[in-house]
Amino acid sequence: MRTALVLLRKDLRLELRTLETVPAMVLLALVTFIVFHFGLDRDTIAGQEAAGVLVATLLFAAMLGVNRLFVAEREQGGFDAFLLAPVDRSAMLLAKAAGLFIFLAALEVVAVPAFGLFLLGPSLAPPLPGLIAVLALADLAIAVIGTLVSAIAIHTRARDLIGPVIGLPLLLPALIATARAAGPLLRFTHAAGAPPGKWLAVLALYDLVFALLAYAVFDFLLED
Amino acid sequence: MDTPAVELRGLARYFGERTALRDVSLVLPAGASVAVLGRNGAGKSTLLRILAALLRPHAGEVRVFGEPLPRRAFAVRARLGLLAHEPLLYSELTGRENLRYHAALHRVAERRVDEVLEAVAMERRADDPVRLLSRGMVQRLAVCRAVLHDPPLLLLDEARANLDPAASALVEPLIGRPAGRTRVLTSHDPRAALAEADLVLALRDGRVAFAGAPEGLHDDALRELYA
Numbered sequence: 239m240r241t242a243l244v245l246l247r248k249d250l251r252l253e254l255r256t257l258e259t260v261p262a263m264v265l266l267a268l269v270t271f272i273v274f275h276f277g278l279d280r281d282t283i284a285g286q287e288a289a290g291v292l293v294a295t296l297l298f299a300a301m302l303g304v305n306r307l308f309v310a311e312r313e314q315g316g317f318d319a320f321l322l323a324p325v326d327r328s329a330m331l332l333a334k335a336a337g338l339f340i341f342l343a344a345l346e347v348v349a350v351p352a353f354g355l356f357l358l359g360p361s362l363a364p365p366l367p368g369l370i371a372v373l374a375l376a377d378l379a380i381a382v383i384g385t386l387v388s389a390i391a392i393h394t395r396a397r398d399l400i401g402p403v404i405g406l407p408l409l410l411p412a413l414i415a416t417a418r419a420a421g422p423l424l425r426f427t428h429a430a431g432a433p434p435g436k437w438l439a440v441l442a443l444y445d446l447v448f449a450l451l452a453y454a455v456f457d458f459l460l461e462d
Numbered sequence: 463m464d465t466p467a468v469e470l471r472g473l474a475r476y477f478g479e480r481t482a483l484r485d486v487s488l489v490l491p492a493g494a495s496v497a498v499l500g501r502n503g504a505g506k507s508t509l510l511r512i513l514a515a516l517l518r519p520h521a522g523e524v525r526v527f528g529e530p531l532p533r534r535a536f537a538v539r540a541r542l543g544l545l546a547h548e549p550l551l552y553s554e555l556t557g558r559e560n561l562r563y564h565a566a567l568h569r570v571a572e573r574r575v576d577e578v579l580e581a582v583a584m585e586r587r588a589d590d591p592v593r594l595l596s597r598g599m600v601q602r603l604a605v606c607r608a609v610l611h612d613p614p615l616l617l618l619d620e621a622r623a624n625l626d627p628a629a630s631a632l633v634e635p636l637i638g639r640p641a642g643r644t645r646v647l648t649s650h651d652p653r654a655a656l657a658e659a660d661l662v663l664a665l666r667d668g669r670v671a672f673a674g675a676p677e678g679l680h681d682d683a684l685r686e687l688y689a
Contacts, residue, residue: 244566248552255554255591315550318516319607322550323567324539461518 241325245333250340252310259306260344267299267349271356282359286421292353293376293417296346297409303341304384305401307334308392321460331385331456339381346373358424365423368433372419375441379412382445386452389459408448415440465528467492467615467644468513472522475508475668482508483668486522490661492614495645497659497676499652501688504665506648507547510617513646514544526615540568543613545621545637549604553593557584557603560592561610568611578606582632597624605633609641618647622654652684 253259274283274291283291311317320330350369354362362369384405391400419437468490475483483505490496498506511517512524515535524531526538544550551560561575579585582602592600601624608616621637622630635641639658649655656662656676664672664679664687671687672679 241567244563248555248563251559252552252554310552314552315546315548316552318544318546318548319550319564320567321516322514322539322542322544323564324536325567 239329239332241323241329242332242336245320245330246336249310249333249337253337253341259303260341263299263302263341263345264348266302267295267345268352270295270298271349271353275356283357284359285425286417288358288424289417289420291357292350292420292424293413295353296342296349296373296376297380297406297413299345299349300338300342300380300384301402301405303338303345304380304388304405305391305398307338307385307388312392317460327457327460328453330460331389331452334388335381335385335452338384339377342377342380346377360426365426368423369420372416372423372433372438372441375419375438375445376412376416378445379416379441379448380409382448382452383408383412386448386456386459389456393459412441412444415444464492466490466525467494467527468496468646469525469528470522473509473512473519473524474521475505475512475517476520481668483512483519483665486663486665486668486670488661488663488673490644490646492527492644493642494660495639495647495658496661496663497652497655498646498648498663498665499655499679499684499687500665500671505668506665507619508668509665510544510546510619510646510648514542514617515539516544540611541613542615542617543608543611544617544619545604545608546617546619547623549592549600550607551592551600551603554591556589556591557595557599557606558588560603561588561606564607564610570611574610574612575606578610578636581636582606582629598626598629601625602629602633605636609636613643615644616641616646618645620648620650622649652688 387401387405387408390404391397394400415437419433419441423433466489468488470486470488473483473486498509500506508517512519513526515531515538518532527541529537531538558575562572565572565575579588582605584599584602587595587599592603616637618637625633647655647658659676662672662674662676662679663670666687672683
């Protein structure tokens with residue numbers, strides 16, 4: 239845990255210094271909402287449709303973060319430096335997944351209110367607590383699967399392609415569950431803060447399965 | 463009998479169809495230095511990466527301080543330092559931030575960072591991002607990184623590259639003979655490497671062309687090695 243915190247602190251410092259990842263993710267999300275706003279030619283959307291737009295947009299923005307997750311390690315010898323240290327390799331999985339989770343949370347702090355502004359009619363305040371719970375579970379899935387996929391892709395020449403090609407199908411069940419859980423919240427008729435338990439359970443189970451899988455295989459991904 | 467610092471027996475490593483190392487054997491006593499010589503692509507860097515447990519051997523036996531690699535790599539990592547072609551530093555972080563990061567990974571006290579920075583006269587530029595430093599300064603920081611945890615075994619791949627004579631003299635107490643460490647070193651200047659070594663391992667196309675004391679490697683053999 240201590241090593242993971244050391245790695246996480248370094249990653250956050252690098253991002254604050256370079257601003258290479260989170261601003262790009264936010265920009266992509268904002269542009270996508272604007273495209274939907276004008277492309278759908280409707281003042282407002284709601285329910286399952288709104289959930290689909292939100293989840294798809296966040297997913298594509300997240301892929302930018304996934305693709306850049308290990309770039310500094312690859313290009314500046316971070317992998318070798320880490321492997322030379324007498325530390326547990328799974329610390330890197332934990333740190334990278336936590337870092338991506340924080341990037342996603344930062345994205346959503348801007349993107350979700352923007353989504354409300356551009357595409358929702360009623361105030362986003364009533365369903366917000368439920369939406370935060372759903373997005374937290376979705377972010378966990380993206381963070382774990384994204385870290386796994388990024389660790390595979392970084393060793394390939396076509397890493398920018400491999401990330402989405404492997405990552406998007408793996409994330410599909412989690413995203414369907416996220417959209418289904420968020421849909422009733424965005425109908426604005428449902429009791430606030432009560433996303434469907436079934437889909438939350440599916441998301442939580444998916445998170446758990448992939449967290450265990452990632453823990454089991456991550457060491458091998460760092461081998462030569 | 464003391465356990466050798468490095469023991470190689472019949473080591474082989476391939477990259478696809480290409481043979482990087484084949485049937486390489488070496489016994490390096492603790493405290494001694496070996497110069498690994500050979501042309502570009504002879505297998506020198508591959509050998510160092512295997513000793514650092516960053517690459518797996520495909521055949522043969524590798525032991526560092528008696529521990530077989532890669533199986534017992536975890537037990538060896540704290541006892542070796544690698545100075546490779548790449549400095550293994552993040553360009554957007556400062557030298558001090560980089561070294562503090564490595565100190566944390568190796569569980570070394572932060573005051574050691576100040577010690578090594580002072581040793582290579584980098585205290586005044588230690589808070590500049592690495593990307594703003596000259597190559598020589600980056601190499602001095604890389605030396606700091608490699609010796610931060612005071613490893614008894616140093617793997618030095620062109621350690622003095624980019625260093626002018628004054629900077630080379632600064633790093634000497636850390637990576638030279640006076641440091642008293644076991645060293646496996648390569649250099650683009652074979653005569654400089656020979657002057658620093660107790661043993662020579664000359665490689666040609668991944669195979670051992672010569673192994674023994676530096677005095678045994680005659681000028682003709684040296685010229686032929688680099689021809």
